[in-house]
Amino acid sequence: RIGGRRAGQTESVVTRQVRAAFQSLAAAAAGRAVIAYEPVWAIGTGEHASPEEANRVIRLIRDTVADMLGSETAAAVRILYGGSVKPDNIGPFMAQPEIDGALVGGASLDAKAFADIIQQAEVNAA
Secondary structure (H helix, E strand, O other), X not given: OHHHHHOOOHHHXXXXXXXXXXXXXXXXXXXXXXXXXOOHHHOOOOOOOOHHHHHHHHHHHHHHHHHHHOHHXXXXXXXEXXXXXXXXXXXXXXXXXXXXXXXXXXXXXXXXXXXXXHHHHHHHOO
16 A cells, blocks of 8 residues: 555565465475565656665565575575666665665666666676
8 A cells, every 4th residue: 555655564564465475385486486576655656765765675575584484495585676667776776785686667668778777787786
């Protein structure tokens, strides 16, 4: 919900969603998972979380998986950030230690913008 951010519910909502998604998975299968975190309030708005906020929530996702299935499995899960990723903002996201990659939406429809995102991601990867 969009109101979840304003009400400070991000942590409880994300934790609940991760637990529901991983509750019936074995560690081996879970370790091959790729999760895309995109704040609901960022979808289609052109807004994005700060890189630090995204990193904090992605750390929460990884910690939740670790609580359920162990730290080795949590380390194997790839967690991407999606939320209005563009050539001019991808660098600081990729420099965050918990962010494994990006889920590129509308910018992927422009070949030059997408190529620029890839280049910036490679240069700035943590």
